[in-house]
Each structure stands twice: as structure tokens, then as C-alpha cells.
Amino acid sequence: MKFSLIKKLSLSTSACFMTAGLILNSNLALAFGIAAKGTFKTYGQPVHETITQKAALDSGLLTSAQELEMKHLIEGVRFNDDPEAYLLEGARQDGGGVISFALEFLGSKKDKTDPTKASHFGDYQFLHAMGNSDMGAEEIKEKIILYVYHCWKMATEKDSLANFTKDYELVLQQEKSPSPDVKYTRDQIIVRRAVNLFPKEVLFFHSVTQAQFQYRALGSLLHVIQDSYAKGHVVRVGWESGANDGKVLYFQNYTEQDSNEHNHLDNHDHGKVNHQNVNDIPGAKIAYERSKQMLSMIVNQCPWTSGTLGNSPTCAQSVYNFLDKEIFAFDESTDWKSRGTRSHPDLIPKPVQPDPYGASGG
Ligand SMILES: [Zn+2]
Numbered sequence: 001m002k003f004s005l006i007k008k009l010s011l012s013t014s015a016c017f018m019t020a021g022l023i024l025n026s027n028l029a030l031a032f033g034i035a036a037k038g039t040f041k042t043y044g045q046p047v048h049e050t051i052t053q054k055a056a057l058d059s060g061l062l063t064s065a066q067e068l069e070m071k072h073l074i075e076g077v078r079f080n081d082d083p084e085a086y087l088l089e090g091a092r093q094d095g096g097g098v099i100s101f102a103l104e105f106l107g108s109k110k111d112k113t114d115p116t117k118a119s120h121f122g123d124y125q126f127l128h129a130m131g132n133s134d135m136g137a138e139e140i141k142e143k144i145i146l147y148v149y150h151c152w153k154m155a156t157e158k159d160s161l162a163n164f165t166k167d168y169e170l171v172l173q174q175e176k177s178p179s180p181d182v183k184y185t186r187d188q189i190i191v192r193r194a195v196n197l198f199p200k201e202v203l204f205f206h207s208v209t210q211a212q213f214q215y216r217a218l219g220s221l222l223h224v225i226q227d228s229y230a231k232g233h234v235v236r237v238g239w240e241s242g243a244n245d246g247k248v249l250y251f252q253n254y255t256e257q258d259s260n261e262h263n264h265l266d267n268h269d270h271g272k273v274n275h276q277n278v279n280d281i282p283g284a285k286i287a288y289e290r291s292k293q294m295l296s297m298i299v300n301q302c303p304w305t306s307g308t309l310g311n312s313p314t315c316a317q318s319v320y321n322f323l324d325k326e327i328f329a330f331d332e333s334t335d336w337k338s339r340g341t342r343s344h345p346d347l348i349p350k351p352v353q354p355d356p357y358g359a360s361g362g
């Protein structure tokens with residue numbers, strides 16, 4: 001989802017059902033005024049947060065007593081909307097906050113190398129299970145699975161923060177003064193790709209402890225899965241009837257969409273989101289079920305590939321298989337052409353009708 005941050009101020013924030021998709025419009029002045037008075041305390045509708053908390057409890061990953069772990073998990077599910085941690089308390093030297101986050105979207109940094117923008121409008125839309133129109137469905141799926149693999153590894157590997165730090169430093173050193181003897185491992189190749197776009201803090205989910213690192217990585221992983229069932233993000237079998245819980249027909253491109261239409265699909269029509277009514281949002285029920293399944297696999301220590309599946313009697317399949325053959329499986333009755341990345345016609349801005357009375361002509 002793109003994050004509905006400022007909805008009650010009618011600032012159209014377009015983060016997904018799962019993103020803090022922040023498209024600021026003409027009501028900006030109002031938002032600034034109110035925000036400046038410090039009344040701005042919520043993240044809008046906490047859809048991702050609600051689904052994630054419920055799935056973490058129901059899967060047995062966490063108990064309600066594990067407040068700190070839950071906090072880090074929720075910080076992780078917000079990461080995809082806010083990779084530069086404008087909204088993560090204490091993470092930024094400049095203080096961060098909603099205003100800085102909003103400025104980030106409005107500001108002059110329109111280039112693709114900006115992590116916050118790239119995650120919403122650019123090449124890193126896969127953080128929300130979306131993509132640019134020039135990206136094929138297979139390519140987006142590959143990027144998603146690679147990212148999920150990275151998050152999964154960071155979330156499950158003992159000492160992942162220390163190991164990742166080592167990889168990061170080696171890659172950085174190698175990029176600065178390449179030595180012909182160094183051959184990158186698969187993980188280091190992922191690190192190298194990421195280093196080119198994301199600053200260190202982003203790559204590390206702004207973490208300094210192992211617990212922060214692993215739960216934030218896990219939260220970020222869940223965000224991608226949850227978004228993939230949001231109707232503004234992925235068109236699946238069942239899109240028209242509402243549940244959007246079938247196989248993937250095509251990924252959507254946020255850049256082409258009407259952000260109000262997108263937000264409408266990402267959010268609850270009325271009232272405060274809670275563990276019960278969150279399921280009224282199209283796609284949210286299956287997003288919860290998939291999140292719970294994923295976390296159960298983490299609890300059962302299911303392997304990434306099927307090679308060592310025999311050692312895990314509680315696991316019916318590998319994590320990779322679950323992603324490849326279930327969550328991100330394409331509908332077999334469609335071919336690659338019909339899977340072209342685009343937006344559903346309902347989400348594309350309608351052309352403005354010419355004024356029949358010629359109001360502008362006097
Ligand atoms: Zn969204």
C-alpha cells in the first residue's frame with residue numbers, strides 16, 4: 001500500500017494499502033499549518049501495521065509480551081514507504097518528521113537516485129509489488145524475489161547484521177579500488193546492486209542492533225507480500241469481484257495512476273482500522289493470510305530452497321516455492337504479452353471533460 005499518511009487532512013497521500021504513498025496536492029498549505037502546530041501524530045490508516053501485528057501474533061512468531069520485537073517488526077513494515085526513515089523516531093540527524101517526508105515528495109530531487117522517490121515512482125517500485133511500464137512481469141517478479149530473499153536471509157540468519165556489515169564493507173572497498181582476485185558471492189552481488197542506490201542507513205534498515213535489523217528486514221518482506229494483494233498494485237484473478245486473491249495477471253505502474261483512486265483501494269472507507277474491519281479492504285484478508293503463512297514458515301525454520309526440505313518435517317514446501325508457485329504465480333491461461341506492466345483502466349486518471357458552457361470563455 002502506499003501510505004495514507006495525511007488523509008484526514010485531505011492531503012492525498014498515496015502510499016500503498018500498503019505504502020505511505022505521499023502525493024501532496026493543493027491542500028498542502030493546510031497540512032503545513034496543522035503540522036506546524038504539532039498535531040500530526042498518526043500515520044493515517046495503519047493497514048499494514050494492523051495486518052502485520054495480527055499475523056505475527058496468530059502465527060506464533062511473537063507474543064503480545066514481546067513489545068520491542070513487535071515495534072521493530074512494525075518499523076520494518078513501514079520501511080518500504082519511508083526508506084529514508086523520515087518517520088522513524090530518532091533515526092535522522094535532521095529530526096525527520098512528516099514535513100520533511102512531504103518535502104521529499106514535493107521537492108526538487110526528482111531524479112531516480114533518490115531512494116524515497118525511487119521506491120514510489122521509479123525502479124524500486126518492487127518494494128510495493130509494482131513496476132515501471134518498461135519492466136516485464138518476469139523482471140519485476142525476479143526483483144521482488146531477490147529482495148525477499150535478502151530480507152529473509154537478514155531476518156533468519158544468526159549474526160546477520162555482523163555478516164552483512166562485512167559484505168557491505170568488502171563491496172565498498174572493492175568498488176573503490178577493485179582487486180582482480182576478489183570474486184563476489186551471490187549475496188555480495190546483491191549488496192553491490194543496492195549500494196549504487198541506497199545509502200548505508202537505508203541498506204541497514206537504519207538498524208544498529210541485531211534485533212532491529214532482523215525484525216525490520218522481516219517487516220519489509222511482509223510489506224511486499226501484502227502490497228501484492230492490493231488492488232491498486234497487482235491485478236490478480238478475482239480483481240473484478242473484489243478479493244483479488246488469485247494468480248497474478250499483471251503488475252501495475254504507480255506512476256500512471258490517479259493517486260486518489262489508488263488510495264481509495266488501499267484504505268478503509270470509514271472509521272478506524274482494527275483487527276476485524278481491516279478485512280473489509282479488498283485484498284487485505286488474503287494479505288493477512290499470506291503474511292501469517294510466511295511467518296509460520298519462519299517459526300518452523302523452513303529452508304529457502306527445497307534441497308534441505310527433508311530436514312524440516314513441519315515445512316510442506318520451501319520459502320522460494322511458496323513465493324514462486326503460490327504468492328507470485330502467474331495465471332497460466334495468459335501469455336507474456338497480456339502480462340505487460342500497466343495500470344488497471346479504473347485507476348488511470350480520466351480526461352477532463354470540456355466545459356459545455358464555456359465558462360472560461362466568458
Ligand atoms: Zn498502495
Ligand SMILES: [Zn+2]
Nearest residue numbers: 001016018019
Ligand atoms: Zn507499499
